[in-house]
Amino acid sequence: MNDARTEILKAIGKVPGNPATIAAQAQRLRAGACRPDRVNGPADEVFIERLRSPGVAATAERVATMQDFPDAVRRYLAAHQLAPALALQPHPDLQALDWSGIATHEHIATDEPAAVGLALGGIAETGSLVFHSSSVSPTLFCFLPLHHIVAVRASQIWPWLEDYADAFAGCAQPRNVNLITGASGTTDIEGTLVRGAHGPGWLHAVLIGNA
Amino acid sequence: MSHTPDFNTRVAAALANPTLKVAIERTTGTARTKRAAAMAAWPEFPAARALGRDIKDHVIENLAHYLVEFEKNAVAAGTKVHWARSGEEACQIVVDICRKAKAKSVTRAKSMLGEEIGLPHALEAAGLERVETDLAEHIIQLAGDPPSHIVWPALHKTREQVAELFRAHHRDPGAMATVEAMVASARRQLREKFMAADVGISGANFLIADTGAVCTVTNEGNAELTTTPPRIHIVTAGIEKLVPSTAHAMAMLRLLVRSATGAELTQYTTFHNGPKRAEDRDGPDEFHVVLVDAGRTRMLNEGLAEMLRCIRCGACLNHCVVYRQIGGHAYGATYPGPMGSVLTPVLDGLEQAQDLPRACTLNGQCQEVCPVAIPLPTLLRGWREKSWQRGFEPATVRWALVLWRFMAMRPRLYEFAGNLGLRIMPLFSRGGWISRMPMAGGWTAHRDMPSPSGGTFLAQYRRRFKK
Numbered sequence: 001m002n003d004a005r006t007e008i009l010k011a012i013g014k015v016p017g018n019p020a021t022i023a024a025q026a027q028r029l030r031a032g033a034c035r036p037d038r039v040n041g042p043a044d045e046v047f048i049e050r051l052r053s054p055g056v057a058a059t060a061e062r063v064a065t066m067q068d069f070p071d072a073v074r075r076y077l078a079a080h081q082l083a084p085a086l087a088l089q090p091h092p093d094l095q096a097l098d099w100s101g102i103a104t105h106e107h108i109a110t111d112e113p114a115a116v117g118l119a120l121g122g123i124a125e126t127g128s129l130v131f132h133s134s135s136v137s138p139t140l141f142c143f144l145p146l147h148h149i150v151a152v153r154a155s156q157i158w159p160w161l162e163d164y165a166d167a168f169a170g171c172a173q174p175r176n177v178n179l180i181t182g183a184s185g186t187t188d189i190e191g192t193l194v195r196g197a198h199g200p201g202w203l204h205a206v207l208i209g210n211a
Numbered sequence: 212m213s214h215t216p217d218f219n220t221r222v223a224a225a226l227a228n229p230t231l232k233v234a235i236e237r238t239t240g241t242a243r244t245k246r247a248a249a250m251a252a253w254p255e256f257p258a259a260r261a262l263g264r265d266i267k268d269h270v271i272e273n274l275a276h277y278l279v280e281f282e283k284n285a286v287a288a289g290t291k292v293h294w295a296r297s298g299e300e301a302c303q304i305v306v307d308i309c310r311k312a313k314a315k316s317v318t319r320a321k322s323m324l325g326e327e328i329g330l331p332h333a334l335e336a337a338g339l340e341r342v343e344t345d346l347a348e349h350i351i352q353l354a355g356d357p358p359s360h361i362v363w364p365a366l367h368k369t370r371e372q373v374a375e376l377f378r379a380h381h382r383d384p385g386a387m388a389t390v391e392a393m394v395a396s397a398r399r400q401l402r403e404k405f406m407a408a409d410v411g412i413s414g415a416n417f418l419i420a421d422t423g424a425v426c427t428v429t430n431e432g433n434a435e436l437t438t439t440p441p442r443i444h445i446v447t448a449g450i451e452k453l454v455p456s457t458a459h460a461m462a463m464l465r466l467l468v469r470s471a472t473g474a475e476l477t478q479y480t481t482f483h484n485g486p487k488r489a490e491d492r493d494g495p496d497e498f499h500v501v502l503v504d505a506g507r508t509r510m511l512n513e514g515l516a517e518m519l520r521c522i523r524c525g526a527c528l529n530h531c532v533v534y535r536q537i538g539g540h541a542y543g544a545t546y547p548g549p550m551g552s553v554l555t556p557v558l559d560g561l562e563q564a565q566d567l568p569r570a571c572t573l574n575g576q577c578q579e580v581c582p583v584a585i586p587l588p589t590l591l592r593g594w595r596e597k598s599w600q601r602g603f604e605p606a607t608v609r610w611a612l613v614l615w616r617f618m619a620m621r622p623r624l625y626e627f628a629g630n631l632g633l634r635i636m637p638l639f640s641r642g643g644w645i646s647r648m649p650m651a652g653g654w655t656a657h658r659d660m661p662s663p664s665g666g667t668f669l670a671q672y673r674r675r676f677k678k
Binding site: 009035165 | 234237238239240241242252253255256258259261262265266269272273274275276278279288293294295296300344345346347350363365366368369370373390391393394395397398401402403405406421422423424430431432433435436439440450455456457458459460461462464465472474475476477478479480481482483484485486487488490491492493494502504508509511512
C-alpha cells in the first residue's frame, strides 16, 4: 500500500504548494453571484414552496408547535388509509409527544409501512431535509419506510446549500449526512419518472413553528 | 472492459437494431429537454460553469496536497484509506477485504469507476455473490449486458424487454403492465438482499478534502441501503474526485445534477464519514476508501489534465449526434460518447481505441453543454493527431491525405481538379440528386448527394469579389 501511495504522489510530479496559499485560493472559489435565483424570500417560506414544487414533489404543511405534530401524523395516516402504527425515530423530542391512538415502535422493519422522524433542519434553496446520523437518528429510518413523515423546525432552515455547509465547517462530522430532497425515484426505464424506488415512496414534511 | 477492434462492425449492428434508436431517444431526449429547462431557469450558468472549471483545475493543480489532506481527515474519522496504482490493484484490495471478512454476498451501488476497473468481474471471480442494487444495473446484470450510458446504464432496453427479464428472473413479478409495476417488483426482489449482504460497495461523486467524507448522489435510495446495513462499506474512487470542502461540493452539485437529469438536486445527497460510531444504532463496522489512479496521473502528465475535470454527468452523451445514433455498446468501452472517446485511449491504449476519436463530427455540442467546460473536441483532435503521428491510420486514409496535401499546396491544380469534379458529377445526377457514383459509395449508401451547381468555391469567390 505504501508503495502505491508513494508512487501515485510521485507520479503527480509536483511538490505540494504552501497550504496557506492553497487555502486562500480555495476560499476565492466560492459560489456567490452565480447561484440560481432561488432564495428570494424568508427561508422557511421558500423551503416549503420548494418542497411542494414539481421537481421535489413532496407534500408539506405547517403547524404551530411540536405538540401539534402527532395530530398532523394522525391526519396523514387517515388520509392515506394507513394503519395507526409506525416506527418512531428514537429522538427524545419525538418520544416526549402524545402519540395516543398510534402504536409506535423503535425498531424499523425492512418493509416498514410508515416512519416518523425529526430532521436536524432544512435547506430552502433545494427543499432538502437534513439528517445527521446519531444515536437518536439512525440512517435506515430515512430509507426503509414506504411513507416518511418528517418534522422540521422552521427556525432551522438554512437559505443556501453553502449556509448549511458553513454551519458545520470545522466541526466534528457525523458518520452520515443525508440531504433528502423528495421521495425516492427512478428514471432508469425509458427515462420515465417513477416515485418509490428502493427508498420511501411518499415524503411528507411538517414545518414546526415560525422562523 | 476491453476494447475490441471491430468498431465498424459494432456500429453497423447498432444502426441495424430496430429498437435501439427508439430506446436511446426516449431517455436522452427527455434528458435534453429537462436540462434545457433547468438551464433556462439559471441565467447565471456560464459563471457557475466557469467556477466549476476553476474549482476542478485548482484541485488538479494541487492534487497531492488535497489527497494527503483527505487521507489525514478520513483516517482521523476511522476510515481505512488504501491506494491503488491500477484497476487490478484496486480490485485485489477490495477482494482481499471481502475475503478477510469471510464475506459471502456483496451489494453494489452504481459506480462507473467500478465498471472501469472490472470490479463486478473480480468479485464474481472471487466467488462472491454480487447483487447490483441500482435499478438499471440490476436490469443489465439480469441481461448480462455491459452498461450503455454512464447515468442510465440500461438505456438500451425498452420497457417491454425489461418486463420480459423481470418475468423470467423475479420471485414475484406480478403483471408487469406498467413501469411502476416493474419498479415495485425490483423493490420486492432486492429488499432482503440489502439487509443480508456482508459488504456494501459504492463509488464517490466527490471526496471532501477538509472533512475526509465521501459524497454520493442517487435518486433511488439504493446507495444508502447498500452502504448502511452491511458490516463493511468499501468505496472505490478515482483520485480526481477531490474538492476542497463541503461548500465547494455544493457548487459542483448544482452543476452535476442539472446537467445530468435537469433536477436541482438528486433525492439523496449523502456524505459518508468513517465507520459506525460507538453511539450509532446502524452503519458499517468498517469503512474503507480505495483511492485509484488507473491512468489519471498519466493524463495529468500527457496533456489531458482538462479531462480530469469530468464529473460524469453524461450531458455530452445525451447531446452527441453520434452517440444518439449508435448508443453506448458500439463504443466497446466502459465510457461511451465524447467523454469516453477521450478517456478510452488512455485506459485501453490508442492503438486499440483509435476509431473512437474519429467517430465524432466535431460539432462542439459536447463542449457547449459540459458543466466544467472540458474542450472535448480539442482533446479528440489531439488523439487524432497522435494517431496520425504513430501511423495508426489505414494506408488508404494516409495516401488520400498525402494526395490532398499535394493538391492543396498547388492552388491551380486544386481548382483544375475541382472543376473536373464539377463536370463529372452531374453525369451521375438524376433529378438534381446523386444516389450512386464511383468512389462515393460510403456516402451514397445511406443518403443522396445534391448535384453540384454554381461553380467551385474559388470561382464563386472571385465573382463576388469583383462586384
